[in-house]
Amino acid sequence: MTALAERVRWAPRLATGPAAGTWIALGLVVLLAAAIVTARGGDYLTQANLLNMLSRTTALGIVAVGQTIAILAGSLDLSVAYLIGLTSLIAAEVMAGDPAMIVPGVLAVLAASALVGLVNGLVITKLQVNAFIATLGVGLVIKGILESRYEGPAGSVPVLFQRLGYDRIGPIPVAVLLMLAVAGAAALFLHRTRAGHHVYAVGGNVEVARLSGVPTTRTTVLAHVICSLCAGVAGLYLASRLGAGAPYVGTDGGYDLESIAAVVLGGTVLAGGRGGVSGTVAGVLLLAVLDNLFDQLVLDAFFKASCAAP
Amino acid sequence: MRTLRDRVGAAAPVFGVLLLLLVAIAVVNPNFLEPASLLAYLKRAAPLAILAVGQYFVIVSGEFDLSVGSLxxxxxxxxxxxxxxxESATVPVIVLLIGLGLLVGLVNGLITTRLHVPSFVTTLGMLLVLSGAVFLWTGGAPRGSLSESFREPGRQGIDIPGFGQVPWSALILIAVAAGAxxxxxxxxxxxxxxTGDNDRAAALxxxxxxxxxxxxxVLSALAATVAAILLGGxxxxxxxxxxxxxxxxxxxxVLGGVVLGGGRGSVLAALAGALVLEALFTxxxxxxxxxxxxxxxxxxxxIAAVAYAARRAGRRRRPPAVPEPSPQPA
Structure with a gap:
């Protein structure tokens, strides 16, 4: 009887999907943040502040969507942060300030990311190396390449390409639309394609999936290629923001662990097989709101400290 | 004695690799075999080796601890x-650090085991909280300075007549290894x-x-505390x-042959893994x-080491990237 009552009580929430909890938490945290900031005499829900949060979310959002697919497939990717640095450099060096080179630059980034994803996937499936170690190792390989070839920002991105990072359509930054497009494409892939269903099957139980005729190797490799492609797109976005490539833009942003944190906050199970992109977007926004709140409080404290000092 | 030989036998590759690397270093630089430079090598390796010992306890029990670096x-x-x-603050502060280590380890452990949060997530959260706290507190540039006596274990040593100076960190490392x-x-x-091999069976x-x-x-966080004292110096x-x-x-x-997911590997091999890394850098x-x-x-x-181990183990089954969360108590 109690069990039944409990089930009835939970039914509406389940009906709206497993990500609902994260969206509800997001709403509560936004209200809380608004209350705190307003109580301290600030104005939280201004357009400038909201847009600031949204654009800081963009890169993490794109990476986290890719990370969601890798985690759903029962894997994870620790190499994304280094890959972001590498792809921002590839973009800036190939483009070299020439608008005519934008397309080759983007293609070069996508090719390099796909290659890294392929290597990740093959090391995991063919060499039977644990995903944690495999992607950490591939990340270290990329780190070595970055350290040996670059000492700081390099290359330059044409002004036309920088518009990706700065333009707006109405009040909404183009890059936020890009993030939503990536998330939408990932959701379509996961829920409307055969390969997407295979991702869930492999993440749920590799052995069962294999015995059911799912091409497990191909699915894991594909998940990693998609994850790396997302990191590459994030690298493109960051290059357009910075106007150049920067070797440590990925690691300084902590995109590897933070993207995993966003995915998990979004209700996707770390062991794989359950979850989705919608929750991840909520998780990314949740992290952004907390980050923003933290920033405002720290700036406040800093301001006070510097006022008190003289 | 047989258990010891079994244990060494199972972890033989890492000790072989370590020996090979040390010989290679000695060939490139014959001075390396002098006690002073061997001890200097141990001194450099000690913080990572102690962290590896702490991490071993967590990994062999089937979990992860990502919070040690930020700790x-x-x-x-x-x-x-x-x-x-x-100077007079040294001892109270060290006691406080140990208390802080205990607290962090306890929180990691209790959230993982009682709330059934995967340890990857628990300790990742701890990492973010701790690094956020450091940033909040220091604004990016730490203030203050360590006392000479605090720095002693990390940089000084004890003079042994007729042998030269033995660094404290080498002695602490040996003590930690023996204790572990x-x-x-x-x-x-x-x-x-x-527990790491099969927690349900162990619980039953x-x-x-x-x-x-x-x-x-808790042991991992305490190891991080010791490593922090050595690294600070x-x-x-x-x-x-x-x-x-x-x-x-x-x-x-992992280089030491300890399996992520728990249940297999020896602590001395994990420690040897840290020595291998440091030898490699040298x-x-x-x-x-x-x-x-x-x-x-x-x-x-x-990657090569883990691929080699996977081949040797000859297992067809791919272990999950992240161990399953601890099950509900039976």
Whole structure:
């Protein structure tokens, strides 16, 4: 009887999907943040502040969507942060300030990311190396390449390409639309394609999936290629923001662990097989709101400290 | 004696690799075999080796501890701020650091075991909280300074007549290694491995799984505290002192042949894994590969080592990337 009552009580929430909890938490945290900031005499829900949060979310959002697919497939990717640095450099060096080179630059980034994803996937499936170690190792390989070839920002991105990072359509930054497009494409892939269903099957139980005729190797490799492609797109976005490539833009942003944190906050199970992109977007926004709140409080404290000092 | 030989036998590759690397270093630089430079090598390796021992306890019990690097940073920054060059503050601050380590380990362990949050997530959250706290507290540039006596274990040594100076860190490392080896041969060590191998079976056999795992997290955090004291003395105060150490420690443990997911591997092999990493850095330095491609070589080697182990194990089944969360108590 109690069990039944409990089930009835939970039914509406389940009906709206497993990500609902994260969206509800997001709403509560936004209200809380608004209350705190307003109580301290600030104005939280201004357009400038909201847009600031949204654009800081963009890169993490794109990476986290890719990370969601890798985690759903029962894997994870620790190499994304280094890959972001590498792809921002590839973009800036190939483009070299020439608008005519934008397309080759983007293609070069996508090719390099796909290659890294392929290597990740093959090391995991063919060499039977644990995903944690495999992607950490591939990340270290990329780190070595970055350290040996670059000492700081390099290359330059044409002004036309920088518009990706700065333009707006109405009040909404183009890059936020890009993030939503990536998330939408990932959701379509996961829920409307055969390969997407295979991702869930492999993440749920590799052995069962294999015995059911799912091409497990191909699915894991594909998940990693998609994850790396997302990191590459994030690298493109960051290059357009910075106007150049920067070797440590990925690691300084902590995109590897933070993207995993966003995915998990979004209700996707770390062991794989359950979850989705919608929750991840909520998780990314949740992290952004907390980050923003933290920033405002720290700036406040800093301001006070510097006022008190003289 | 047989158990010891079995244990060494199972972990033989890492000891072989270590020997090979040390010989290679000696060939490139014959001075390396002098006690002074061997001890200097141990002194450099000690913090990572101690972290690897702590990480071993957590990994062999089937969990992860990603928080150790940021814990090291927090400990060093807190010590510098509170001591601020004041000799008399050294001992109370060290006691406080140990207390902080205990607290962090306890929180990691309790959240993982009681709330059934995967340890990857628990300790990742702890990492973010600790590094956020450091940033909030220091604004990026740590203030204060360590006292001479605080720095003593990390940089000084004890003079032994007729032999020269033996660094404290080498002695502390040997003590930690001996303690860990004894611990893993005790009943508690066996229950720890049993927990990592199959926690449900261990629970049914009467092992207090949650308490054993929590203790493992506490040991890892305490190891991080010791490593922080050594690193504070050796490397000095910065907000980056512990950066990336969690991954280096996990790499060392895995190089030692310890299986992610728990239940297999020895603590001395994990420690040897850390010595291998440090020997590798030393060799790459000597060969002039310094800094630049060091990471690349490290990446290739850890993948190769784990792939080799997977081949040797001959298992067709791919282990999950992340161990399943601890099950509900039976």
């Amino acid at each position: 090291v940073t927090v400990q060093v920054v807190v010590a510098a701020r509170l001591i601020d060059g004041d 080896a004894v611990l893993m041969r005790s009943a508690w060590g066996h229950t720890l491995v049993a 056999a009467g092992v207090p799984v949650e308490r054993v795992r929590t203790t493992a997290f 050796f490397a000095g105060v910065s907000a980056q002192v512990g950066e990336g150490l969690e991954f280096s420690a996990i790499t060392a443990v 060799l790459l330095n000597l060969l002039g590969v310094s800094g630049a491609l060091e990471s690349t070589v490290q990446g290739v080697i850890i």
